[in-house]
Amino acid sequence: MMKVETVDTRHGTLNKSGYSNGNTLPYTGTPFGMNYFIVQSQTGSSWHFDPTYPITQGFRLTHQPSPWMGDYSWLLFTPISGRPVSNDLNRLQSSYKESEAVFNPHQLIVESLRYRVKTTIVPTKRGAKFKLDYETDKEKGLLLTANESVTYEVDKKNNRLYGCVPQPVNDGKNTLNMYVVLDFDESDLDGIELKHIHDKNWKESSDVKDSFVWLSLATEQKNLTFSLGTSFISREQAVLNLEREVSPYSLEELTDQSAHEWESHLNRVTVKDKNRQKVDSFNQYMYRLFLFPQTYYERDEYNQTIHFDSYSETVKEGKLFTNNGFWDTYRTVYPLFSIIYPEMYKDILEGIKHFYLESGHLPKWLSPDERGLMPGTLINAVISDAIVKDILPKEEAELFLDAMVKESTEAPKERKFGRAGVKEMLELGYVSNKEIENVNQTQDNAYSDFCIMQAAKKLGRHDIEERYRKEAENYRHLFDKNTGFLRGKDSEGQFADSFTPEDWGFDYTEGSAWQNALAFYHDNQGYIDLLGGKEKFIDHLTTLANEKPVFEIGNYGMEIHEMSEMSTVDFGQIAISNQPSFHIPYLYAYAGKPEYTQHVVKQLSTHAFKDGFDGFPGDEDNGSMSGWFIFSHLGFYPVTPGVPEYVLGIPQFDEMTIRLDNDQSFTIRVEGNVPQNSFVHSIQLNGQMYENLFISQDDIVKGGEMTVRLSLLPNAKEYTVDQLPYSLSNDK
Template identity: 40%
Template sequence: MKIDEIDIRQGTANTPQRSHGNCLPYVGVPFGMNYFSVQTNGAAGAWFFQPDSPRFEGIRLTHQPSPWIGDYNHLLLTAIQWDDATQKPDLAGNYRPTEATFNAHHLALFDDHFNVQTDLIPTAYGAALNYDFQQLELAHHGVAIQLPDEGRFEFTATGLKLAVSDYHGGEDQNLTMFFELSIPNFDAENSGYYDAQNHWHTATNGTGKPLTLLLATTAATVACQLATSYVSAEQATLNLQRLQTSTSATLKNESADAWNDYLGRISVRDHHPAVVQTFYTCLYRLFLFPQRCYELDANQQPVHYDTMAKTVKTGRLYTNNGFWDTSKTVYSLFSILAPELLPKFLRGFLTSYQETGFLPRWLAPDERGMMPGNLVDSVIAEAAQKGLATELMPALLAAMQDSDSKSAISERYGRQGSADYDKFGYIPADNYSESVNWTQDYSYSDYCIGQVAQTLDQPAVAEKYWQLSKRYLNLLDPATGFLRPKTSDGKFKPNFVPDRWGTDYTEGSAWQNSYSAFHDIDGLIAAMGGKDRFDAQLTALCNAKPTYHVGGYEMVIHEMSELAAVDYGQLAISNQPSFHLPYLFDYSGHPEKTQVTVKQLRKLFNASTTGFPGDEDNGSMAGWFIFACLGFYPVCPADAEYALGIPAFDQVTLHLADHDLTLTTANNHEHNNFVQSLCVDGEPFDAVTISHQQLMTSARLETRLGLVPNH
């Protein structure tokens, strides 16, 4: 499937109370520095786009990775007509969503208020914008640019230079994006700006908060080019000059080619067209994040802005990525489909460490400190175990050990409660919130450090961290089968309620958050009393009522609503802590339960505007669906192996770097929920996991489905 066959509005129908993905329809190139989105209601804050609304406020240049993070360095562009600029015109238009083109490489719509056709073609650092005014009714026409926060601008002979500073809460409160726009037949005499009081000024430069600029033109057809830079105004000019060497048609083809290169790495043949459509739409979402936060200077060398030192430095940098989410699926898929990306990304994450003293946790654009743990460790360990970015591993191991050993310097940097963690062997619940999740994630990070040390032939270091990785067991209550919070006196907190959310658990209850010992499933099973007990607990989890107590949240949050909306028990596939849960039946000796559960969960996904069961989160949930369709899943990415599930398609071909891997599924019907047999390169395969190495060196996996399980 090609990129022009994919509607990017999947998962975009959302409210703060209910997420169907919390996605935006990002128009851009893979991993671009900026994305573009239609804005239908800026007053709604982070939920500024609704796919069914005909209101068109403009095209927003956005850096919003999630509504819970918010936007920064953004602005709004709208083609308008006006008579008397001294009276600020209504800038909002109207369009027909069903007639608009929402492709990743091409956004096109007709605004019937201002009678203008708008086409946008994205590039890595900017875009080509074509406005065709089909009926000129008023005295003036051109482009309105709205700057929501602090901005400054200067008109030039060919357009506009401006700077936008609207990032709050980061290391540099004045983080600036430089922006340059060229507009043909620019009419400076009839251009100007509105200040915060909506007073009109015909000045050729200005500053303020907020600002609305009107850039007039004398042409009915307006072919604009824009470019951005975090580095400098001069770099923005350079980025614009590079863009202007190509026509819009060439840029459109280049953007499409970039997408099709990634989409074309998987070929699907199947008799379920809706599922195939969903699969490729999810594949588009997989290649959006992390976004590049570096540019190429005059010598084509990478440079970026360091928000800590507040200066420009050489090297790669990436942003808009939360590892608590993406470490579970996104980077595992990159290692299969695009392994050449991992050295680049890891180099960028190492840059973050070198400039802050800590490996990143949630970048947007610098450290936000969101979510527990430091699961970039998982991404590093997975790459190490898969033989990727080996030249970076000594430096990355040192960064892991350093980041995870020194005391936190704030809520953003370092292991929260590290001294208590080392003292008690767990995070004490009387001193820290979400203590169970922090403990589990620290344990997994320790295991990841050991995995990297192993690849670097440091057995003593590896063994030390592997032993430390067992500390999550200090919270296991064998009587209930759950990980429970303990206080600093070594006692479990009283009045335990398994479905109470928050306080001690992250975005869930004990049901969802007791089994994230990705690295030690066998150890968890043994501590719980064996496979039968573990299987009974998982079965109870899936068959329980989807109940919740609001607990520490003291209100119904959207994740609770999403759990309750579907009758899948306590298996909240709407959020990351549940991603691996259906695959745990493999380890309990009941792979048939994994198979039927995964197949049923796939039904919660589609390519529509309500296409996800919860927050999609930077490719992570899209990645879960992709794995669910391929028939395997990385329960522990740092082990470089996959638990087997149930494939969705008649035939899938993975076009790997050196050969094709073909996955075929016989008897692939809706009523067949169980794997009867699997052969790898013609040989029967009875294990419930397959290593990355074996998968990547195989040529053919043949699965046959059946009506009932074999056992």
């Protein structure tokens, strides 16, 4: 069983705006925490942390899910000794020793060399305990920085500080408030003083509204602790969260609690291998899987779940989660949760239900409210997968089915919600090229319609099932028989005269036709038929893999980071650096060539991912790329969420055990697991030879054992239609 101390949260955090090695932050918190804490090493952009830059400006309470989304409701804590020389963080920053700092999921420990204070932070879901160990007799203090003017109030009698951090949401129409309370151990302090700069001088005040304050701590003690509580509901709720989660416990008790909670999550999948480094590396990816979405609800005095509804600006009952881009996470994160954490999956869907009832729309990209990014409404895949896998109760499934039908037939009043091109999809069967990213929009809409079909079929709504079965084939409208690609059309049904497969943007999302014209996840056989058969399909995929990783900048007007990441590695046009390519290595199986899938997946897993600060081949995106890595090492992958099966690949550890919620386990044992063996020779499932190129959800979650024998050369064979992974065209 793995220990949380083996996880270094700096994995994948070496990033710039022009090149991503994950675009992750070194989050310390609890799984799915409401807040996370990071070391802030620089200002001026959303890239707050650089693992190679041993500078700290303080400890940032953050809610940033991606640098492309930015942070909100953040607050920076900077322990200092002596009088602050400025309110400029660049003048206040300090060095620290990277080799001595502790960056673990459950605790963060950094010593400021300038101020000679070691800070230990152990977060809870909605709060944290801080311990400050000073080596100096200078005046001790704490600086608090935000990007908005924060309202502070000091309670000297009880050594408490209250704050309210405002955040514009809903396109600036509403304000979200984060309430904070800092509670200092009275035995440590003689008192606290709140100061802010006024006329270039520090002025004491019992209450103040400012973006930068100095909390002076009067004490002779060199070891101080304080507790933090936060809330998005009220000051009183922040105090309740503080007194429930933090105050009753010592730092050591909270550390043990958090470590135990993390380990219970991380050990839902355990791996064994003769290469210990591979095992430790795997744990980094498991950690990333349990960060998002973030908890956005709290518990009232009666322990009932409540949350702040930013659309009505009132407090509502029930759970809510935020910070998730479903265009990314539907592909891997939720299918993994369906196996290893269905109860959490169900909780998140409860939150999605509340968001729908409060906003009138299903979410696309929450941070904290709807941001309206990326094509389609791929939350449909998250919902449909839960329905077909019996994770959702029937009543809620019916509500979600009606919501998905509504989104597919009614144009949203605000563009950030719902589908783009609803009217054209209904009239033309595709989104025309007057809409940017129209090929992706059309494909994603057709796949979402398939997901509606699957949900309706499960619920016995056969009228809806039959209608959306037809809609699911709408991707065919964009097939160009002359090039073999899906291409954009105008409203008259005409393709553009010129076409360059390597041209990025225009009709495609963050890629070219090579990566973005294969998104008919539900009907690969249909595309095979359009191309003219399996040989032409394999030829197309082989050309894609062997093509030079070249690109044209298209309508972007510059080289964006996804172009850079694809072009600097030698995997042809398989841009595993971005989500549209995630399923491409598994497509060979649909033409009966699983050996091609096995080889490509093993090469990508081995050479595109790294163990250090540059760990990912592109944006990690809320656990989605970690999910790809985990699935690909387990040896199966969810090409089609909404269908309860997985395409088989190649397992890459000596032994892997999935701990299931029913107290059962599914174990994968691998014979001949050496670097030179890139092919699957044979598979046994529960002692019986297994010939299918997919495995079902039921086969996994009922528990059992799969034994996989690897080989140096492929064991090529012919496969029947029934042995191939699911395609709509074969489901007649």
